[in-house]
Amino acid sequence: MTLTNRRLLWLLAVEEYRSHARLFGGRRFALFPAFVALVAAASATFFALAATDTGTIVAGLHAVVAVLGLQVGTVGLEGRDALEDLFGERTLLLFASWTLPIEPKRVLVAFLLKDVLYYGVLFLLPLSVGLVPLAVLGELSVVELPLVFLTTAATFALGVAASVALVGVYVRSRLVALGIVGTVAVAIALAGQNVLAITPYGLLEAPRTAAVVGTVALPLVFGTIGVALFEFDRDDPDRTAVDRFGALSARFGSYDSHGIAAKSLLDVARSSGGLWKAVFSQGLVFIVIVMLLAALPDVVRIRPSPGLTIAAVLALGSFTAYNWLCQFDDSRFYARYPVSHEAVFRGKLLAFSLLNLPIGVSYLAAGTALFGSETILLGVAVFPPLSLYVFGITVYFAGLRPSELLFDTPVFAAFTAATMLVLLPIVVAAIAIPLAPTAIGAGSVALAGVAGAVGYVLYRRAGERWERRSRSGNYRSSP
Amino acid sequence: MAAIRTRDLTKRYGDVVAVESLSLTVDDGECYGFLGPNGAGKSTTINVLTGQLAPDGGSARVADVDPIARPIDTRARVGILPESGRPPSFLTAREYFEFAAATRGMDDDRLEPRIRTWADRLAFAEKLDTLCTDLSQGERQKVLIAQAFIHEPRVVFIDEPLTNLDPIIQERIKRFFERYRRDGNTLFLSTHFVETAAEVCTQIGIVSRGRLLEELRPRGMDGDALLERFFEVVGREDEPELKRR
Numbered sequence: 101m102t103l104t105n106r107r108l109l110w111l112l113a114v115e116e117y118r119s120h121a122r123l124f125g126g127r128r129f130a131l132f133p134a135f136v137a138l139v140a141a142a143s144a145t146f147f148a149l150a151a152t153d154t155g156t157i158v159a160g161l162h163a164v165v166a167v168l169g170l171q172v173g174t175v176g177l178e179g180r181d182a183l184e185d186l187f188g189e190r191t192l193l194l195f196a197s198w199t200l201p202i203e204p205k206r207v208l209v210a211f212l213l214k215d216v217l218y219y220g221v222l223f224l225l226p227l228s229v230g231l232v233p234l235a236v237l238g239e240l241s242v243v244e245l246p247l248v249f250l251t252t253a254a255t256f257a258l259g260v261a262a263s264v265a266l267v268g269v270y271v272r273s274r275l276v277a278l279g280i281v282g283t284v285a286v287a288i289a290l291a292g293q294n295v296l297a298i299t300p301y302g303l304l305e306a307p308r309t310a311a312v313v314g315t316v317a318l319p320l321v322f323g324t325i326g327v328a329l330f331e332f333d334r335d336d337p338d339r340t341a342v343d344r345f346g347a348l349s350a351r352f353g354s355y356d357s358h359g360i361a362a363k364s365l366l367d368v369a370r371s372s373g374g375l376w377k378a379v380f381s382q383g384l385v386f387i388v389i390v391m392l393l394a395a396l397p398d399v400v401r402i403r404p405s406p407g408l409t410i411a412a413v414l415a416l417g418s419f420t421a422y423n424w425l426c427q428f429d430d431s432r433f434y435a436r437y438p439v440s441h442e443a444v445f446r447g448k449l450l451a452f453s454l455l456n457l458p459i460g461v462s463y464l465a466a467g468t469a470l471f472g473s474e475t476i477l478l479g480v481a482v483f484p485p486l487s488l489y490v491f492g493i494t495v496y497f498a499g500l501r502p503s504e505l506l507f508d509t510p511v512f513a514a515f516t517a518a519t520m521l522v523l524l525p526i527v528v529a530a531i532a533i534p535l536a537p538t539a540i541g542a543g544s545v546a547l548a549g550v551a552g553a554v555g556y557v558l559y560r561r562a563g564e565r566w567e568r569r570s571r572s573g574n575y576r577s578s579p
Numbered sequence: 580m581a582a583i584r585t586r587d588l589t590k591r592y593g594d595v596v597a598v599e600s601l602s603l604t605v606d607d608g609e610c611y612g613f614l615g616p617n618g619a620g621k622s623t624t625i626n627v628l629t630g631q632l633a634p635d636g637g638s639a640r641v642a643d644v645d646p647i648a649r650p651i652d653t654r655a656r657v658g659i660l661p662e663s664g665r666p667p668s669f670l671t672a673r674e675y676f677e678f679a680a681a682t683r684g685m686d687d688d689r690l691e692p693r694i695r696t697w698a699d700r701l702a703f704a705e706k707l708d709t710l711c712t713d714l715s716q717g718e719r720q721k722v723l724i725a726q727a728f729i730h731e732p733r734v735v736f737i738d739e740p741l742t743n744l745d746p747i748i749q750e751r752i753k754r755f756f757e758r759y760r761r762d763g764n765t766l767f768l769s770t771h772f773v774e775t776a777a778e779v780c781t782q783i784g785i786v787s788r789g790r791l792l793e794e795l796r797p798r799g800m801d802g803d804a805l806l807e808r809f810f811e812v813v814g815r816e817d818e819p820e821l822k823r824r
Contacts (some may be wrong), residue, residue, distance in 0.1 A: 340708040345674035349681055359681040363667060370669040370710065428668045435631040436664070437682040438655035571633040571650065573592060 103202065105210065112214040120507050131509040133226040139516055140230020145237075154239040156402065158248065161227060162301045163392045165252045167413075168223065169259020170384040171420065172215055173326075174267060174377065205327055212264065212323065216257050222507075224252045247304060254300035254315045261322035263384060268329025270380065271373070281383065288391040289470060295391075341370060352450060358439050360447025365454065367428040378421050379459055385417040386410065386463040390470060406471035407464065407479030408530035408544055412523050414460045415486035421456040422448070422494050423502045431500045431570050441570065442563030445495055449559060452491050457484055475533075481545050482526065485552025492555025493518045495562040499569070522551040581640070582607045582734050582765035583628065588637035590623050590789075597623040599789040600637070605782065607733075610756060610766040612780030612797075614773065616813060620789040621769040622662055625736045628767070629659050642734045655683055658727035662738035662769070665719050668712035672703065672722045675711060679726040690729070697725035700755065701748055716743040724752065734765045741775060753779050773809055774802035787813045 120129045140161075147157050228249035234240040240248075270277035288295050296302050298314030305311075348362035356362060369375050393406050425448055434444050460483045468476045497515050498505035505511050529544045583605040590598040597620045605611040613621050626632040628641050630650025639646050646653040666675045673694060680690045698704035701721040706714060711722065720743045727735055740756075741749045756779050760766055770776055776783055777797050783805070785793045793812045797805055 339710045339713050341671050341674075341710060343671065343673055343677070343708070345670060345677050346687065349677070357681065357684070359678045363670060363678055366674070367667070367669045430664075432631075432661075433664065433667065435626075436629070436654070436659045436661055437679065438651045438653075439682050440651055571631070573590075573632050 105206070108202075108207070108210045109214055109217075112210055113217065116214065116218060128509045129507060132507060132512065133222050135226075135509050135513050136223055137226035137229045139513075140227045141233050142230075144231050145233040148234055148237050148239055153402075154234060157234065158231075158240075158304065159301070159392070161231070161248070162252060162255050162304075163388055165224065165227070165255045166259045167385055167388050167417075168219070169256040170263045170388065171259075171381060171417075172219065172256075173260040173263025174381050174384070205330070208330055209323075209327055212260060212327075216253075216260060219256060220253050224256055225249060228252060251300040251304045251315075254303070254319065257319040258300060258315075258322070261319040261326060264326030264330070265322040266326075267373075267380075268326045270376075271331060272329065274376065281387065285387055285390060288387075289394050339370075356447045356450055358437075358443050358447065360434075360439070360444050361450040361454070362447075364425045364429070364448060364451040368424045368451075368455065371428065375455070378424055378455055381420050382414060382417050382459050382463060385413055386466070389413050390467070393471070402531050403534070404527070404530040405475040405478065405533040406467055407475035407477065408482065408526055408533065409479075410464060410467050410476075411460070411479035411483040411486060412526045412530065414463060415483055415490050416519060416523060418452075418456045418460065418487040418490050419494055419502065421459070422452055422491060425451050425455065426500050426502055429500050431566070434500075435570060440563060441499075441567040442560075444500070445559060445563050445566075448495070448500075449491060452487075456487055460484075460487065478541050478544065482548035485548040485555070486522070486526070488559075489522055489548075489551035489555035490519070492558035492562075496558040496565065499562065499566040522547065580607050581605065582609070583611070583639075583641050583767060585628070585639045586637055588624070588627060588634050588639055590620075590627055590632060590634045596789050598627065598634070601789075601791055602637075603784055603791060603794070605765055605767060607765055608760055608763045609782050610760045610768060610780045612776035612783040613767065613769040613786060614771065614776045614783050614809060615786035616771060618788075619771075619786045621771075621786060622738055623789075624786075625659070625738055625767065625769055628653075629657055629736055630654055642732075656732060656734065658730065658732040658735040660723055660727040660735070660737045660740060662742075664723065666711035666714070666722050666726070669710055671708045671710055672698075672714070672718075673707045675722060676726060676729055679729055683730050685730055693729050693731075694725075697729065700751060701725060717745065717748075720744055721748065728759070732764070734767065735759075736767045736769075738769045739772075740768065740770075741772070773806045777802045777805040785809060785812045 117129075144157055148154070228245055231240060231245060231248060235242045235245065266277055266280065269280060284295075297305070297308065298310050299318070300311075300315040302308070302311035303315050344366060345359060345362050348365065349356060349359040352361050365375075368378065373380070389410050393404065393409060431441075434441075461480055464476050464479045464483060467479070493515060494502050494505065497511050497518075505515055525547060526544055529540050529547075533540045533544075581604050583603070585604075586602050588598055588601040589596070599620075601624060603611075613624065615621050623632065627634045628639055628646055630646040630653040633647060633650075641653050642656040644653045644656060666672065667678070670678060676690065676694050676697075677687075680687075694707070695704075698707055701724065703718055703721050703725075706718055709718075711719060714722065724737075724740060727737065740752060744752070753775075756766055756768075760781070768776070768780060777800055780797060783795050783797050784791050785795075785808075793808075795808065800808070
């Protein structure tokens, strides 16, 4: 019996399903697409009733999906280190290329295809189903829904492929990668509409030949580049490092007396991609938002405040920074030392702040060059408290396992609701700000402040909550 | 004086009873072997005694501290070598010792000579500045053993200590255990390797399906004799090949 590509893909998909079903329970996992559809339907209905243009809703959906694809593609940044730490004990198939005569790149292609199919079923199909209320309200034709699914799926695939390709360039030359990102950003700023015309979103707008070719060819070209450039083996299998832990820990003083922040930052800095992976992943989010903000006036009439919009989306993206900081951690590891969860989370907060805030503020500062300083200052004011809020709810709901949060339906539901509760009003404020700049600006800062305080309270409570769970032997996330 | 004492300690996972009414006493200067088949509840017992897990019933006292009420204090006083676990991937071995020391508030002056001692004892001095993720399985095990003893605790919990180690290092560790115990410290050693238990331990508790079935002193017993006793206690009928012997 030979291992065909189809069988390999099937085995990876089955392994992925069983892994999630075992972690969260089959029913909880199976509920996930239904929940995504429900949230999408509620959001679409809300925006439609608020007289938001249907084109804006569909464009927003594609932007969200593009960001998701870009984020998923950054798995390439993790390289072999994280693959070993993340999946080593869980997926034998991914590591089959190290133990069985299977070409590693064949496994990688199957892995990426599996991810696209998986997200297609779990996220993209439910997101498209969530647009049904627009059809009921007569805003969208029913026959357009399958097309929206296809274009979002293609947008996701494009995002994954572009991200993997960029990562491949990045690990060889950061300068070249930066040059590519800069060129794309300038092209978008100068001719956003023309760039969009060759993406799957362009296919939805006007099915021209360029859009069809771009939709099919771009993911294939980027994917091929990404797989060709992906590095499976380390240059040095016996890496040494100068002792930095002691100095770093001493610098943080009593706030990190157990060395948790120092350890977490060293984990991120020394794993594949280094600290730059956090810069890179937030950079992708920043580019998509800039692209949207630049192209939006050509499509619809609204002009959201760039500062508030970028700050809100980057704050949501700061979830990724916490995820990087926990990637090489295990609650069982800390349980063997005289360290409470409270101390662990305190160290994580320090590391999160040191990693996330400079990156976010730098991107907001970069936004000043494109959108002027006035609203960006507003963004700088709301970004830190909003990030603290995202940190607080993530720590409270998911503890030291933030990546599991994404597929555990009740936890994801709670996380989504908590996120929407704050970020949605901020986005609405960003759109409404021209009506009363001072009042809405001050209101946004106040809301972000309150959210930050709530995030801080949740973070403080998370220590006791997870200590109790850890000692009961059930370290499972729950709302 | 008792270093470890439990009374009716019980831990359940849902319907599964992992530890059932465990009562035992281990005095200072003993090496207590907790011997049992896979899934007997050995690791769960260590997790409860070190405050990593809260029991469903019973009481315990370890190094004069109640691990149920004061888990952090307990872990500050003991050393733990986990069965499954590895050093943090992206710290070097030296940094890992610094981390372990920092969690216990140990100062650098005391730490540095101990790192050197352990690196010499277990022959990993040239690997001190290597990232733990790049260490071999055996080297990782050496680092884990060293971190459990680096603060010289009065009680050390050890889960399968000799896994992945070459025979020379195994012998050095066994000799060190003997010296450490003679200095008045206590070792609680969980294993399913009968010969190791016979060789190293001064007292043995045979455990199966969460219950302590028998306690004995293996002085003068060799591995085969202890194995015979182990199967008699745990259940020879499950081992047809041994039954034929």
